[in-house]
Amino acid sequence: MSSTTAPMNKASALAEPVDNHSTANGTTTPPSETSTEELFKSLKISASRDTPRGPQHDIAPSTHTTAERARTAVALHHSHQHPQPRPHLPVGTVASLNGLATPQISRPATPYTMNPPVDFDGLSWPSLGTKARLEATPEESQKRLESLSGAIRTILECIGEDPDREGLLDTPQRYAKAMLYFTKGYEENLKQIVNNAVFEEDHDELVIVKDIEIFSMCEHHLVPFTGKMHIGYIPNRKVLGLSKFARIAEMFARRLQLQERLTKQVAMAIEEILQPRGVAVVMESAHLCMVMRGVGKTTATTTTSSMLGVFRKSTRTREEFMHLALKGSR
Secondary structure (H helix, E strand, C coil): CCCCCCCCHHHHHHHCCCCCCCCCCCEEECCCCCCCCHHHHHHCCCCCCCCCCEECCCCCCCCCCCCHHHHHHHHHHHHHHCCCCCCCCCCCCEEEECCEEEEHHCCCCCCCCEEEEECCCCCCCCCCCCCHHHHHCCCHHHHHHHHHHHHHHHHHCCCCCCCHHHHHCCHHHHHHHHHHCCCCHHCCCCCHHHHHHHHECCCCCCCCEEEECCCCCCCCCCCEEEEEEEEEECCCCECCCCHHHHHHHHHHHEECCHHHHHHHHHHHHHHHCCCEEEEEEEEEEEEEEHCCCCCCCCCEEEEEEEEEEEHHHHHHHHHHHHHHHHHCCC
16 A cells, blocks of 8 residues: 655644753744654664655554654653653563563564564564574574473473373373464565465455464463454555465464454454555454363353454445455354
8 A cells, every 4th residue: 555645844734843852931942843744754674674655664554644644753752752650661662551571572562663574684574583493403493392392391390290100101291282383473574475466457346265273372371262263355457366365364363462462453454465555354263271271151152353454444345344354154
């Protein structure tokens, strides 16, 4: 989707000033002369790639208006100029609203993220140890498997089991291999998954791939959640091979996840690949953390959605997608 860039002085006028300061006589001094264009440049990701459409990775995707982008730029500039006191944290971490520290590289992305959907290595929102696991030698991979197996053996001992009895003798290694498979999405490369399956096609109507089975792991309790994902988009002269939608969903699902994040990551990745007029993703799933523990509600399901482009702006387009995607899905 092509982004419209209005004159920067107009964008600056749309963004409310945030840096006014009062003087002793009660008058206010204007903020520092920093144009919105300069803010955009300063906030652009160093790994971004520029195209005739403009920077592909900056403070917001192309679905946002110039006014929204300007307000975000000014707000971020203000927070950089007037940082709030924060507790001392290890290098490479940021403080969340509840005061917990999270490695910045592993924070989930949102439509306003400064992290691009596809980084310079072709990965998509890699976590802290993704590169080390991806580039590990056979010896390092074997050491990782042994370390994980040892951790599982410790768990068995802590719950009162005997890891040396016949039924559990090989369980630590079996589970370690299974866990590496459950999280194989960290190692997968979005560019290799797409594999140049983007084609020029003069089609501008809704395309939906529905009932994509999803198996993922809840990052809070390390138990599965399963369900179906429905993906729709309106092309902008480019279409993607249909199997790639299921592969993209599988890649993000095979990680420690939240359903809300998973839904949004799939939508943003498709937007990055195709630059369509709009992307819509809806996911319905059941979480075992609500079924086999805690509240114990076996029939509860969770539905999440992420709407970008025309699906966010047009109620009729969104309703058409929801009607076709959810028809007969229950």
